[in-house]
Every structure is written in structure tokens, then in C-alpha cells.
Amino acid sequence: MLNIQGLISGYGDINVLKGVDLTVNEGEIVGLLGANGVGKTTLLKTVSGLVKARGGSVDYLGTDLLRTPPVKLLGMGIAHVPQGRHIFSKMTVLENLQVAIDSVRKRVHAKEKLQYVFSLFPRLEERLNQLGGTLSGGEQQMLAVARALVTSPKLLILDEPSMGLAPIIVQNMFDAIRKIADDGMTILLVEQNAVAALDIVNRLYVMDMGSIVYRSSQITDQEMEKIKEVYLGFGH
Numbered sequence: 605m606l607n608i609q610g611l612i613s614g615y616g617d618i619n620v621l622k623g624v625d626l627t628v629n630e631g632e633i634v635g636l637l638g639a640n641g642v643g644k645t646t647l648l649k650t651v652s653g654l655v656k657a658r659g660g661s662v663d664y665l666g667t668d669l670l671r672t673p674p675v676k677l678l679g680m681g682i683a684h685v686p687q688g689r690h691i692f693s694k695m696t697v698l699e700n701l702q703v704a705i706d707s708v709r710k711r712v713h714a715k716e717k718l719q720y721v722f723s724l725f726p727r728l729e730e731r732l733n734q735l736g737g738t739l740s741g742g743e744q745q746m747l748a749v750a751r752a753l754v755t756s757p758k759l760l761i762l763d764e765p766s767m768g769l770a771p772i773i774v775q776n777m778f779d780a781i782r783k784i785a786d787d788g789m790t791i792l793l794v795e796q797n798a799v800a801a802l803d804i805v806n807r808l809y810v811m812d813m814g815s816i817v818y819r820s821s822q823i824t825d826q827e828m829e830k831i832k833e834v835y836l837g838f839g840h
């Protein structure tokens with residue numbers, strides 16, 4: 605579904621990504637792990653066109669994403685939930701979801717979509733008329749993911765959904781992500797929380813200093829040990 609080859613990008617004189625290869629096949633949850641500042645968010649932003657690529661290619665279902673304006677991605681079925689939530693704080697939960705539904709003109713299925721996200725995140729349904737800005741951090745993260753889901757994406761890109769959340773909320777969030785994947789969604793998940801991510805991903809990449817330093821085919825127990833070794837090597 606997503607095929608990234610030799611991707612190079614950066615800021616100013618510095619190349620942060622130094623030739624990244626990564627693929628996501630339909631129906632998979634692919635994890636991308638790595639310590640702070642290694643380039644995970646830059647990779648997602650380059651894929652979404654928010655940071656300009658300096659080399660390489662990004663193919664999404666036969667379309668060259670590096671030549672696609674970022675505003676077109678949602679219509680093509682790519683929903684990117686950035687780090688830090690970015691919900692509308694002065695709008696209610698329901699309004700936040702409605703704006704997202706309107707943005708892809710799929711109102712006919714609006715009711716079903718809302719029911720689906722409320723089945724994943726019942727706390728949102730209990731807080732329909734609450735302003736986004738007054739939700740707890742965990743609830744805001746749920747709303748950010750829900751907003752992406754109501755656009756009916758084919759590919760969901762999640763940038764550190766566990767950031768700043770208490771362990772129990774992280775567990776809820778990751779249970780929901782697994783459920784979303786079981787319902788047929790393809791997911792690229794960027795995380796620093798290796799333990800939580802390892803529980804739900806089908807395949808995994810580890811990044812260090814702008815390069816992929818480890819890629820797994822399947823997450824077996826043996827593989828898990830290797831990943832921890834590589835990952836722990838980065839000071840985690």
C-alpha cells in the first residue's frame with residue numbers, strides 16, 4: 605500500500621532522513637520505533653508532504669505522494685494523526701467530529717461512522733457537548749484518532765498516540781488501535797513506547813539517526829528479544 609524508497613529529507617543544511625526504505629502492506633500494523641529526535645516525525649511529515657523530500661520516492665497505491673499536494677491526502681484515504689493531538693479546543697467533541705466528516709464529503713455514512721468511533725471510545729460519547737480543550741489528555745488523543753477515523757481512511761498514520769498518557773489510558777488506546785486494525789484498517793504507527801507497540805504490531809522498523817537500523821519480518825518471541833536488545837542499545 606505504502607512503499608517508501610531511499611527517502612531523504614531534512615531542514616536547512618541538515619539531512620535528517622538519510623535514505624529510508626519502509627513498506628506498509630494492506631491490513632498490517634507496521635510499527636516505527638526509535639528514540640527522541642531520530643527522525644520518526646520527519647519521516648511522517650515527508651510522506652504527508654509537510655516537509656519537502658530531497659530524494660527517494662513514496663508510492664501510495666500507485667500514486668507518487670511526493671508530487672501530491674498535502675491537502676489531497678485525506679481524499680485519497682490517508683489520515684495522519686500528528687503528535688500533540690491538534691483538535692479544535694473551542695469546539696465540542698461532536699463538532700470536532702462533524703468538521704472531519706464534512707471535510708471528506710461522506711456525510712451519508714456519518715451516523716455509522718460516529719457509532720463506530722463511540723464503540724471504540726465510549727468516553728467520547730459521554731462527552732459529546734464538552735469543549736475539546738477541556739478534555740483530559742487521553743480523551744483528546746481519543747478524539748484525534750476518532751476524527752481521523754470518521755473520514756474513512758484506507759491508511760491511518762499515528763504519530764506517538766501514547767505520548768503523555770497514563771499507562772492505563774495507553775492500554776485503552778492500544779486496544780482500540782488493535783481493534784481498528786482487526787476491522788480492516790492499515791496502520792503505520794510511530795512510537796517511543798516500544799513495549800506497548802510490540803504488543804500490537806505485525807511488523808516493526810527501528811530507526812536511529814535518520815536510518816532504519818532494524819526491520820523485523822514477524823514478531824516472534826525470539827524476534828522480540830532481538831528488538832529489545834537493539835532498542836535498549838539506544839538507552840531505553
Ligand SMILES: Nc1ncnc2c1ncn2[C@@H]1O[C@H](COP(=O)(O)OP(=O)(O)OP(=O)(O)O)[C@@H](O)[C@H]1O
Pocket residue numbers: 615620638639640641642643644645646647687796
Ligand atoms: N522544523 C524543524 N527545523 C529544524 N530542525 C528540525 C525541525 N523539526 C525537527 N527538526 C530536527 O530534526 C531531527 C528529527 O526530529 P523528529 O521530530 O523527526 O524526531 P522524532 O524521532 O520524531 O523525535 P521525537 O520522538 O522526540 O518526536 C531533530 O534533530 C530535530 O531537532
